[in-house]
Amino acid sequence: xxxxxxxxxxxxxxxxxxxxxxxxxxxxxxxxxxxxxxxxxxxxxxxxxxxxxxxxxxxxxxxxxxxxxxxxxxxxxxxxxxxxxxxxxxxxxxxxxxxxxxxxxxxxxxxxxxxxxxxxxxxxxxxxxxxxxxxxxxxxxxxxxxxxxxxxxxxxxxxxxxxxxxxxxxxxxxxxxxxxxxxxxxxxxxxxxxxxxxxxxxxxxxxxxxxxxxxxxxxxxxxxxxxxxx
Amino acid sequence: xxxxxxxxxxxxxxxxxxxxxxxxxxxxxxxxxxxxxxxxxxxxxxxxxxxxxxxxxxxxxxxxxxxxxxxxxxxxxxxxxxxxxxxxxxxxxxxxxxxxxxxxxxxxxxxxxxxxxxxxxxxxxxxxxxxxxxxxxxxxxxxxxxxxxxxxxxxxxxxxxxxxxxxxxxxxxxxxxxxxxxxxxxxxxxxxxxxxxxxxxxxxxxxxxxxxxxxxxxxxxxxxxxxxxx
Numbered sequence: 186x187x188x189x190x191x192x193x194x195x196x197x198x199x200x201x202x203x204x205x206x207x208x209x210x211x212x213x214x215x216x217x218x219x220x221x222x223x224x225x226x227x228x229x230x231x232x233x234x235x236x237x238x239x240x241x242x243x244x245x246x247x248x249x250x251x252x253x254x255x256x257x258x259x260x261x262x263x264x265x266x267x268x269x270x271x272x273x274x275x276x277x278x279x280x281x282x283x284x285x286x287x288x289x290x291x292x293x294x295x296x297x298x299x300x301x302x303x304x305x306x307x308x309x310x311x312x313x314x315x316x317x318x319x320x321x322x323x324x325x326x327x328x329x330x331x332x333x334x335x336x337x338x339x340x341x342x343x344x345x346x347x348x349x350x351x352x353x354x355x356x357x358x359x360x361x362x363x364x365x366x367x368x369x370x371x372x373x374x375x376x377x378x379x380x381x382x383x384x385x386x387x388x389x390x391x392x393x394x395x396x397x398x399x400x401x402x403x404x405x406x407x408x409x410x411x412x413x414x415x
Numbered sequence: 416x417x418x419x420x421x422x423x424x425x426x427x428x429x430x431x432x433x434x435x436x437x438x439x440x441x442x443x444x445x446x447x448x449x450x451x452x453x454x455x456x457x458x459x460x461x462x463x464x465x466x467x468x469x470x471x472x473x474x475x476x477x478x479x480x481x482x483x484x485x486x487x488x489x490x491x492x493x494x495x496x497x498x499x500x501x502x503x504x505x506x507x508x509x510x511x512x513x514x515x516x517x518x519x520x521x522x523x524x525x526x527x528x529x530x531x532x533x534x535x536x537x538x539x540x541x542x543x544x545x546x547x548x549x550x551x552x553x554x555x556x557x558x559x560x561x562x563x564x565x566x567x568x569x570x571x572x573x574x575x576x577x578x579x580x581x582x583x584x585x586x587x588x589x590x591x592x593x594x595x596x597x598x599x600x601x602x603x604x605x606x607x608x609x610x611x612x613x614x615x616x617x618x619x620x621x622x623x624x625x626x627x628x629x630x631x632x633x634x635x636x637x638x639x640x641x642x643x644x645x
Contacts (some may be wrong), residue, residue: 254625275505282632284624317627356643394513394642395484397547402512409639412624413586 187212188315189222190322194230198244205242208234220244225314225322229253253320258415259364261287263334264404265371268297270305276401277306280408281313281323289326291334295373301328331379335386340366343388346403347380352390355410359391365411367391369404417442418545419452420552424460428474435472438464450474455544455552459483483550489594490641491517493564494634495601498527500535506631507536510638511543511553519556521564525603531558561609565616570596573618576633577610582620585640589621595641597621599634 189204191197200208200222208214215237222230222244229250236243262285267273277288288310290301306325314322341364344355359365368375368388375383384390393406419434421427430438430452438444445467452460452474459480466473492515497503507518518540520531536555544552571594574585589595598605598618605613614620623636 279632279635282626282628283636284626316629319626354643396512396514396549396642398512399546402509405509405635406513406639409636410643412626413584413636413640413643 186221186318188229188318189220190225190311190315191222192225192322194222194224194228194232194244195246198232198246200242200244202240205238205240208242209237209239214242219247223253223314223320223322225311225320227252227255227320229320250320255321256284256286256412258362258411259286260284260408260411261289261340261364261366262369262404262408263289263291263338263366264369265293265296265400266290266298266301266328267400268372270298270301272399272401273301274306274309276404277309277325278313279405281310281319282317283405283408284319284412285323285408286321287324287326289334290328291331291368292328293331293371293379294376296371297373303327332382335382335388338366338386340364342366343383343386344368344391345375345380345383345388346370346393346407347375347390348392349380349390352392355391355393355407356414358389359411359414362415365415367407367411369400369407372400416451416548418548419450420455420541420545421452422455422552424452424454424458424462424474425476428462428476430472430474432470435468435470438472439467439469444472449477453483453544453550453552455541455550457482457485457550459550480550485551486514486516486642488592488641489516490514490638491519491570491594491596492599492634492638493519493521493568493596494599495523495526495630496520496528496531496558497630498602500528500531502629502631503531504536504539506634507539507555508543509635511540511549512547513635513638514642515553515638516551517554517556519564520558521561521598522558523561523601523609524606526601527603533557562612565612565618568596568616570594572596573613573616574598574621575605575610575613575618576600576623576637577605577620578622579610579620582622585621585623585637586644588619589641590644597637597641599630599637602630
């Protein structure tokens, strides 16, 4: 199965310019051919092409599945942007494949990068969603100040990855939670006062194992553990 | 801490040309400066520079730690090379960071790539070992035929990642094993007769969750799950 994405497929049954080109020009689909479209909100639609236009491919919905492969938990990962943009892009791709619902970029004291456009990350998320046959598109939030994020984050279970003696293995504390928020620091780790503030706001310290992981690797490992144990 | 690599440091206490340049030219280290060197076999050596040569930096060993952060298990991942070389390179980097002991590239029926040089993968493994402060360098084996690999692989616990009803979650079967061999198939998955052959040779079918993962993502997720337990 190959998926196309149109967030508003029920009201506007026309593929985007990019998807139209891929569908009609690259894959040479034609009128009456069947394709699958997701809306990023859990909807999976079997469609028939009604107008095989290279820029505005029109379709008709034949059947609809709601909440397609809905997960039992909601996972939000907040992560410091990496110095090298490729690395955070890779993180987004892998987490979308494995399973994540929301990603927020956070500005911490030791962050090596002070800005990060989300537009490209959203494109990567869409592509990974299609590739891994998912119908839910994770939300990618703009870079946010650490303090502000900590104070407004309202989740059932809140974790911050940090190497310390108080930290418990993520796999041991993450079971049977509906809403999980996980924070991953920059290469230089969180500052000590950031950790204290996080603890004040009920974040629990967790470790991802004994290895020293790069930021983006820590994000992917955390995502894999949550999805394996929940 | 910053690590340099010299597999034969005890007999030849001279850094490689690349490491010498990095140490002397980039980091401007000089005589009597202290550096750390690993031998890839578990040895971590504190050294003092005795000759700050840009191509042949000479050192003297001050102290030695054997079996530095030795893991309790041995993990061998056999994986089909990806069409896009970047993706298998990324897999090697991430697994070395997370923790792996041996990687074998396997030639399967549905493999999209029929050759893969290991030289570049070895370089990536060395770099990831240094970056993640490890003293063991994983072995990267040349591309090997699937059938031959299956028949000669001798491990306490052998798993093959495959989506089927008989497959058990990797996390449930991987606990308390000393030697783990895990096979990850190509994008088009293993052929049915390959799965049957693997089962004949005592490979157990495992799943890595419900998501459809790319080959390299499956490799990283499997590595993360094994290391979360062991």
